[in-house]
Every structure is written in C-alpha cells, then in structure tokens.
Amino acid sequence: MIRRDLQVDTHGRLKHFLTIEGLGSELLLRILDTAESFAGVGDRAVKKVPLLRGKTIVNLFFEPSTRTLTTFELAAKRLSADVLNINVGASSTTKGETLLDTLRTLEAMQCDMFVVRHAQSGAASFIARHTAPHISVVNGGDGRHAHPTQALLDLFTIRRHKGVLQGLRIAIVGDIANSRVARSQIHALTAVGVAEIRVVAPKTLIPSGVDSLGVRVFYRLTEGLRDVDVIMMLRLQKERMQGAVLPSTHEYFHFYGLTEERLSLAKPDAIVMHPGPLNRGVEIESEVADGAQSVILEQVRYGIAVRMAVMALTLGSHASRERSEP
Amino acid sequence: MIRRDLQVDTHGRLKHFLTIEGLGSELLLRILDTAESFAGVGDRAVKKVPLLRGKTIVNLFFEPSTRTLTTFELAAKRLSADVLNINVGASSTTKGETLLDTLRTLEAMQCDMFVVRHAQSGAASFIARHTAPHISVVNGGDGRHAHPTQALLDLFTIRRHKGVLQGLRIAIVGDIANSRVARSQIHALTAVGVAEIRVVAPKTLIPSGVDSLGVRVFYRLTEGLRDVDVIMMLRLQKERMQGAVLPSTHEYFHFYGLTEERLSLAKPDAIVMHPGPLNRGVEIESEVADGAQSVILEQVRYGIAVRMAVMALTLGSHASRERSEP
C-alpha cells in the first residue's frame, strides 16, 4: 500500500501519480474535470496548448510498450513539453549503473517528469520515493500492480456516457488475477462510489482475497453480465494459454468471450470497454468490439486528455513548490 | 490501379498521396509549384514555417528506412508539426493486434497524417481506404509498387534544370522490374508529357508488358543514352546479384554502369540523377556521381521541399473539410 502523502502534498495537490489507491473521490474527480478541459484540444486546428512549454518530460521505459509510449509522448507534445524517450533496458543498466544512479543523472539534467513503465510491481513508487523533490513520477504501468492512467480514462469514458458514476453496476471480465488494469479499475470504481463492481472470470484467473476489495465474484459470464451498465473486458495474455491455467483460446471464448448474444443480457444501453490491444475472437467477438455499444476507441481518445491532465496537475503542483525555493 | 477519387476530392484537392497514377498533369504541377514556395526554407536562418503547427504526423514504418524516415521527419518539423515515429514491426503487431486495430487506435489519438512505409505493394492505398476521413495518408514507398514522393522530387529537379518538362528525352537505367522508383517515375514523366521515356536494362530486369506504359526499351546502354536530356539511374539491389538474374556486380558495371565515356553520348547538358543510396562502381562510377552533370544531391535537397508540399496540400485539404464538420 502506497501512503497517500507520497502522491498528494499537504495542500491536497497531486505530486506523483502512481496508483489510484488512497487518492480519494474528490481528487479523482478533479483530475477528470481537468481532463474535460483538455478533451477538445485534439479537435482544434492547432492541437496544442502552451501549458508545459519548456518542461522536460522523460519517458523512462524499462519494458517496451509502443502504445503506452505513444499516448504519453502525444500528451506531452500537445502540452508543448519537450520529450525524451529513454529505453532503459537498452542503455545504462548494461553499463552496470544502478537504477538510483540513472535517476540521479536524469535529475541532474533538470528533467521535470519521469513517466515510468516497468515489468516489476512497485517500480514507479520506488522511483517516486527515491527521486528528487522537483521531479514528478507518473506510473505508466508496473508489473501486475497498477496502470492508473488506464483506470482514469475508463472512469472518464464512463462518466461521459453515463453522466454520473454513483449508481452504476459494472462488470470486469477476464484475467483479473494477472491484470494491472483490473486492480487499478477496482480501486477507481470503488473510490468514486459505483453501486456494484463484479468480477467475472474462471476460478484460475480470480486472485485470492478478491472479496476484501468489495467486489462480487461471478464464474459464469451469463450471470455476471445481467443488468450491468458497463462491461469492462480485459485483454487475455496469450502466454497464459500455455500450461495448465487455461485450456485454449477457443475454449476461453466459448465460456468468457463477449458475444452479441451475451451482451444482450446487460442493460440495453450498456457500454463495452477494452483497454486494448484486442484479441478478437478470444475475449471479444468483432461484432461487439465494432458494435454500437462499444466505446473502445473513445477510451483511446480520452486517454490523451486524461494523461494531459495528470501531467498538467503534477507539474503544476511542482511549479508552485519551485516558486517557494530560493 | 488506384481510383483517382481515393486521392483527390471533388474539389480537385489532394486528400492522400499514394501514387502518381491518375493524378494528372495539373495537380502534379501544382504540387511542384507549392514545393517551389518551400524550396527556400532550408536557406533561412530559421528553417521553419508555422503552417502545420499543432498537427500530429505519424511516421508509420513497417520496414526500416532511415533515409526516408529522416526526410519525412525533417519535412514535418520544418512545417512545425509534431512528429511520432512508430516502428510497427517492433510493436503492436507482436501483440497480435491487427493492422486495422492499429489504425483505429492512432486515429482515435487524433493524429492527422500517416506516412506509410511498407514492404508490401498496395499497403499505403489499403490504409488510405480503411482510415478515418480526418487522416491523410502519404506513401513513403510500398513494395515494388510506388515511391511517389521520389518521382515528384525527380520532376522538381528536372524542371529546375531544364525549365520545361514537355520536350525532354529521358532515360531510366537499371533494375526497372523491381523498382518502385521506376514505376513512379514513368507515371510522373508520362503525366507531364515529356517527349520520350526510355528504359535501359538487361532483359532480366525489364518487366513484361512495359511497352504498354508508352516507353521505349533499350537493352544496350550506349544506345539508350544517345541524345537524352536526363539520365535517371536506379539503385541496383545487390540481393538480385545472387542467383541467376545477374552474373556479378563487376559484369553489371561493365555493361550498364554509367561512366564518363558513356555519359558523353547524351546531350552535353544532360543531367544525371540517382535516388540513392549509391552503389559506386556498380551502377555508376564516382567520376560521374560526383561530376559536374550530377544533380544527385539536389534531389535530396529538393526532396525535403517536395515532401513539405505534399504534407501541406493534403493536410490543407483535410483542414477545409474539418471546418465543415459540426
């Protein structure tokens, strides 16, 4: 559990953005409101605002992820920041430099933000705890732990479609056990007070102790989808198909794939979400992914606005602290 | 054959730039005239115009090509656009995402242009047909099919040196059969009405049905060069040297390499062109490549201006369509 004061300063402002846990409804909604103010930037002839001009944002990627890198790079450029992409796997660590020395070096170059992507859970928080006070750290996905900007853009998309978040019944379907996305989503949905969160998956993909998160567990998709407002599909890591955990992608689809027929069990105006990239025919059939109830591409679109909001808020918080330094 | 209306809208404006085929002389000359207006930008102290500020241009490269990437990246930056370089080979396709899903995702990020480089013929047109209306697609070279910005910069270079294009006699020398450059050049030269297009190559490198393109075929270089105004050399792919198609680079040079002696068969003010990179001593000897009649480096230079023109025209066309949207 990350202490709230690692992410939030004494004035309630966001210093780092590492996990949804402990942020609280008010702060999450403030980020969403800020994202609203950026949502129109992509529609303008000049898709740019000068807010972070002259800031240096470093995408510090310890594992490759073109999609995540692209969204953060785009968000930074639309805020007019300068961006450095550093693939750490391919660089200094091969020269035997420690992670802390890499951080110290980038800090000394007076960078303002690290967007961290790492295969190990807790990496972003570790970096936030050990970095200089003038740096903001944003978690771009760490191991199985968290993918908090993904959870935020999910909230944003739901709010855009449903107006309010409180009364909703939401099903998260798929590999709950191994998904950083699911963990972050559950925390986010809980924080903003949705009525009911369901997790739907085969037993082997439900983490032990999930009840303590306040969710209802369903092993059958047909039951889990009944009367929900929102269906959040997870990407099935095909690696898990090898071995004993799951029999085959074909069989997975048979029991847990989202089809039009199953979708009809949800409320008529239910929306379908997916963090991407899609495994068509595995966790979702194309008719649904491309259908009228799918908001999958809106998630991508709002993802830029949400990341702009996180960058603007964290760096804004640092900016005010800087002014009080000598 | 790509339908004209895929590239040109009902007002005669360029939407995509995929192939020279079907564009027509007037439109090609309009692009050249626009390129003229950018040709001086590289000479200024500030090599930049604000025309595409706040646009997002994505270099979507499915095969690596540093040279092509560099020219498009530079053209985009000199137009003040934001540029994302995405090496698709190394990214989402490894996660099993389909090409269409990759496109949908980038569209949702509200990118404005894809510059597509692909090993497969027709890839750029496929993408143009399947992309959202707010995106312009520019072909940066697809398989053996087309390399239309190369053909345009060739036209631009010829016009700069010869004043008019119509009366000229032009020889294209080398691997006609496997060259996307040659195909695009023949279409471009035909469209603007040059007097005579010759192709010069060994039989094994002449594609069947080449006569239907309205060119004259020569198997001997000494005959093909006689009295031409322009010599367009092609790069010999050394891969083709293995196997039965060609005996050796040494023998190729013996019969088809451009030497000073052979150059003297052309008109005294003939210019020598090459798309690069050069195989010195294979298709061209250094004395000619670096000689007074060579305009090879001007081609590179004008290539930036021509790519700026294509970007400005296609995005300008989209900009006016955007204004009519809600």
Place this chain on the structure above:
Amino acid sequence: MIRRDLQVDTHGRLKHFLTIEGLGSELLLRILDTAESFAGVGDRAVKKVPLLRGKTIVNLFFEPSTRTLTTFELAAKRLSADVLNINVGASSTTKGETLLDTLRTLEAMQCDMFVVRHAQSGAASFIARHTAPHISVVNGGDGRHAHPTQALLDLFTIRRHKGVLQGLRIAIVGDIANSRVARSQIHALTAVGVAEIRVVAPKTLIPSGVDSLGVRVFYRLTEGLRDVDVIMMLRLQKERMQGAVLPSTHEYFHFYGLTEERLSLAKPDAIVMHPGPLNRGVEIESEVADGAQSVILEQVRYGIAVRMAVMALTLGSHASRERSEP
C-alpha cells in the same frame, strides 16, 4: 594532431568542436563564460531559449551511448533547435553506402550540425574535414581519442567551485591509457594553466610517453592524492578486468579505489569528480560518491549548459558566415 584552423576560423571563432588540443586558454574560457549564461536556463519555469530555433541538429551516433545522446538532445532542445537522432550503425551503412555519401546526403538536407559519436579515434575530425562549410561538427566522443565536451564541463565545474583554475593541483585517477576522457582533461587543464596535473594508476594503465604531456605520474594512490584540490576519478572499463591487465575489481579497489580515508589525504576542501556512469565499489566507494565533497551530479548538470554553449558558439560562427553568402 588536429590543426587549429580546422576548429577555429580566421576571426578566432569556433567552427567545429573536435578536441581541446590547440584551442588555447582564451577560447576555452570564452566557452565557459558562454556556458555560465546558460547555466540558469534549467532553473527557469520555461527551460528554453529561442537561440537556435529553426536549426537542424543531427545526433549522428555510430556507437550507442544513451547518456551522451540524452545530454546533447536536451541541450539542443533547450536551445529550441530541431533534433534528429540517427543511429548510423543500424541504417545506411547496412545498405553499403559510404560514410561520405551519408554525410553528403545529410548536408543536402540542409542540416546545421552533426554531433558525432564513434568508436574510432579521429572519426569526428575526419567528418569535419570532409563536410560542407555550412555544417558544424561536435565531437561526442571518438574512440580513445577525445571527449572534449566532457573535459569542458569538468573545467566548468572546477571553476565554479574553486573560482580560479590557475593555482590548482589536480589528480586524475584510473585507466589513463584507455580513456578519451583523460586525454581531453589533460589538454584542457594544461591549456588553462593549472599548477600541477597528476595521473595516478597502475603501470599497466599509464600510457607510454605520458610525461611529454607535462603531467606527474604516481603509481600509488596515497601519494598521488596528497594535498590536491581536485580529484578526477575515471570510470574503469570492466572489460579490462578480463585478461592480464588487471587482476580483479576487488584488487583494483584495494589499491586504487577512492575511499573516505584516502580522500582525507587531499586538501580538506578538495572536490571529487567522476564522468559517470559510476562503478561503485570499484573505482570509488559510495560514501565518497555520495559524500559532501562529491560534485559528480553537478558535472551532469553543467554538462547541459556546456553543450548548449558549444552548440550556440559553433552555429553562431556559421550563422555569420552564412550571411556573407549570396
């Protein structure tokens, strides 16, 4: 030996920055003074000056070096230049293009500066001798020959701490024989007239003929450190540990590692420097690297300002020559 007039024009202005050798004290101090004017840029809310707006700076890296690339990219962006990163190893050379043709091509694109990193000594000077007059070349490290921006930032850091350079006694410790950093440092310190330069290393890591550089050689660290004002540690290339040159990193540390106890042999206000990345526990112990006398992170910080100064001065020199062209 590089001739002075390759680097300095007839008006005494810097055209290229290839090596410290032959530059002279006055010019070196002018670069340091220019760097002073940039040293505060990183502290501003907008870490940018518009000095090189619209210039195209190419990082031409023939060997990978994330750290060096990052510092030059950052320096260029803080000067508002456009930056292209070209990994030459992975590109045109694989297509058989010669280095000179690669240069000609980039020149034709009207780039303004090449920052060259190359595994071979003399590569940057070779490129400077063979490039077009409108291009400035900056050496980002070539083989064992030179790393002149590193030496400059060392001077800058020393001057910041000691005020003047002349009276100082300085020890350079480590792999003198194989270090481009050490060579550049000795030239820089000699040029500005420090009182005494010592090199401290085992015999196998002292290059023959080092005496001719005007330095004092010490084989024992405890003697070499006595009463010095500045300790410049070098990074030990671990590759050298294999084979007969050095027994083990453990034994190296035993004899040549900088410990707090040994540091106490230097003057009480001596500063400790290291070019990074650190091999903690090999050439330096953590207590010293992170201690009160360490200025290692300041070196990184000032490295940006020094590289900004080199870029601004060389391109400024070219700018004035451009104005006199037609």
